[in-house]
Amino acid sequence: MKASEVSRLMGLPVSTLRFYERKQLIPEQYISRDDNNYRVYHEDVIAFLEDIKTLLSVNFTIQEIILLINENENSYVEKNALVKGKIQYIQELEEKLKASKTFLADVLEGNARFQTPCKSVDTIK
Amino acid sequence: MKASEVSRLMGLPVSTLRFYERKQLIPEQYISRDDNNYRVYHEDVIAFLEDIKTLLSVNFTIQEIILLINENENSYVEKNALVKGKIQYIQELEEKLKASKTFLADVLEGNARFQTPCKSVDTIK
DNA sequence: ATTTGCTGTAAACCACGGTTTATAGTTCAT
DNA sequence: ATGAACTATAAACCGTGGTTTACAGCAAAT
Numbered sequence: 001m002k003a004s005e006v007s008r009l010m011g012l013p014v015s016t017l018r019f020y021e022r023k024q025l026i027p028e029q030y031i032s033r034d035d036n037n038y039r040v041y042h043e044d045v046i047a048f049l050e051d052i053k054t055l056l057s058v059n060f061t062i063q064e065i066i067l068l069i070n071e072n073e074n075s076y077v078e079k080n081a082l083v084k085g086k087i088q089y090i091q092e093l094e095e096k097l098k099a100s101k102t103f104l105a106d107v108l109e110g111n112a113r114f115q116t117p118c119k120s121v122d123t124i125k
Numbered sequence: 126m127k128a129s130e131v132s133r134l135m136g137l138p139v140s141t142l143r144f145y146e147r148k149q150l151i152p153e154q155y156i157s158r159d160d161n162n163y164r165v166y167h168e169d170v171i172a173f174l175e176d177i178k179t180l181l182s183v184n185f186t187i188q189e190i191i192l193l194i195n196e197n198e199n200s201y202v203e204k205n206a207l208v209k210g211k212i213q214y215i216q217e218l219e220e221k222l223k224a225s226k227t228f229l230a231d232v233l234e235g236n237a238r239f240q241t242p243c244k245s246v247d248t249i250k
Numbered sequence: 251a252t253t254t255g256c257t258g259t260a261a262a263c264c265a266c267g268g269t270t271t272a273t274a275g276t277t278c279a280t
Numbered sequence: 281a282t283g284a285a286c287t288a289t290a291a292a293c294c295g296t297g298g299t300t301t302a303c304a305g306c307a308a309a310t
Contacts (some may be wrong), residue, residue, distance in 0.1 A: 023297090084186050086229060090160075096183055101212060143288090144269085
């Protein structure tokens with residue numbers, strides 16, 4: 001698989017693939033080189049990148065993901081802490097999202113204090 | 126109320142308050158000036174900033190929030206579209222979060238393909 | 251064989267949400 | 281009345297997650 005195909009399958013620009021690679025987010029095994037020096041992506045990179053996409057979409061940083069994927073033996077505790085911290089973060093985020101939906105529904109109905117600060121101008125000193 | 130008190134109540138650095146103000150995220154009515162030229166914050170700014178915090182925490186951009194709070198009459202349609210889009214975005218995010226929790230639970234148990242790329246090195250061509 | 255398009259690299263650039271620095275005036279406690 | 285702490289401004293700086301540019305080699309179609 002060449003870069004453009006990965007790009008097409010993932011909906012990611014080739015520049016992003018190279019960016020991820022530069023950041024060492026993509027393990028070496030997923031990428032080798034052709035005689036041309038063109039990158040050859042292993043097909044498994046797709047599943048891997050799907051995971052990356054998911055994690056990035058829920059606010060993992062690239063550095064955190066790298067910590068997670070590298071099995072440098074010592075990092076087990078660190079990794080565990082990271083994952084548990086993230087799970088908690090996600091739970092908190094879920095509650096904020098819930099609150100935000102209510103809030104936004106109010107905004108749609110014009111019921112939020114938020115949307116209408118002007119209306120109370122004269123009550124503010 | 127002076128900057129430091131708002132800072133304390135909100136858990137935000139004073140520099141962030143000034144940053145928000147510079148970005149015009151804080152409506153003028155919430156801030157006036159003393160004889161010293163010191164900012165005087167209206168107490169209602171706290172509730173306002175709580176809303177800001179919530180929205181930022183769920184990935185609203187500052188520009189989007191500004192769109193939302195400014196009642197420039199014309200923007201009703203735009204605003205509606207923004208809010209509806211965001212509600213949908215939040216719903217999608219909620220699903221990703223759910224998936225991520227499962228994923229992370231797997232990682233904790235060592236069951237994720239993700240965590241163990243090295244183990245399949247020899248199966249990769 | 252040349253044009254079009256994909257590949258490569260390194261480095262500059264960008265948007266976003268802030269933070270820090272440098273410099274100066276104000277206030278408050280001692 | 282002096283120093284510590286708070287306020288002000290403008291501008292530079294930062295981390296994060298990319299994108300764009302400038303240049304060159306390789307490929308595939310005409």
